[in-house]
Amino acid sequence: MNEKAYQHLATAFVLETVAAARNEISARKAGREGSSQAARLFRALTSAQRVHSNKGLMLLRGKISSTDKSIADLMQTLERSVATYESILEEVEGAVRRFVDQLLRTTRIHLGLLRKYKEEEEKIYFVCQICGFIATEKAPENCPVCQAVKKKFLKIA
Numbered sequence: 541m542n543e544k545a546y547q548h549l550a551t552a553f554v555l556e557t558v559a560a561a562r563n564e565i566s567a568r569k570a571g572r573e574g575s576s577q578a579a580r581l582f583r584a585l586t587s588a589q590r591v592h593s594n595k596g597l598m599l600l601r602g603k604i605s606s607t608d609k610s611i612a613d614l615m616q617t618l619e620r621s622v623a624t625y626e627s628i629l630e631e632v633e634g635a636v637r638r639f640v641d642q643l644l645r646t647t648r649i650h651l652g653l654l655r656k657y658k659e660e661e662e663k664i665y666f667v668c669q670i671c672g673f674i675a676t677e678k679a680p681e682n683c684p685v686c687q688a689v690k691k692k693f694l695k696i697a
């Protein structure tokens with residue numbers, strides 16, 4: 541793939557990924573407002589855009605590796621993310637600083653889960669839908685990163 545095609549593909553990937561994230565939030569809002577048809581449509585669009593995003597990523601990265609290689613690659617990516625968030629944190633304030641601080645704290649926790657996932661038995665995960673913190677075994681009463689209540693955790697079994 542030439543450089544221009546790669547850049548166009550990267551642009552499409554970002555657009556679809558952002559659209560999926562935005563539509564997921566819009567679906568929740570529509571659901572809270574009682575617009576069930578709009579919520580379903582937003583969820584359908586989210587799902588479709590994730591399909592696009594995943595296909596784009598496969599083209600950008602080539603074939604998906606083995607699980608062990610994917611985990612090793614992800615750990616390298618997250619270690620770079622931690623370094624990036626650490627430097628960003630020194631330059632921002634207010635709501636952006638709180639957001640980046642949560643990214644940093646949760647990313648470090650995610651790295652910890654990845655480092656020990658092979659040593660542990662089967663785990664159930666609970667993901668805080670407010671900050672992205674991942675708990676194992678059971679959802680905490682309050683998220684240790686953002687203080688969200690237990691019902692804000694999504695169970696991944």
Ligand SMILES: [Fe+2]
Nearest residue numbers: 668671683686
């Ligand atoms: Fe949280």
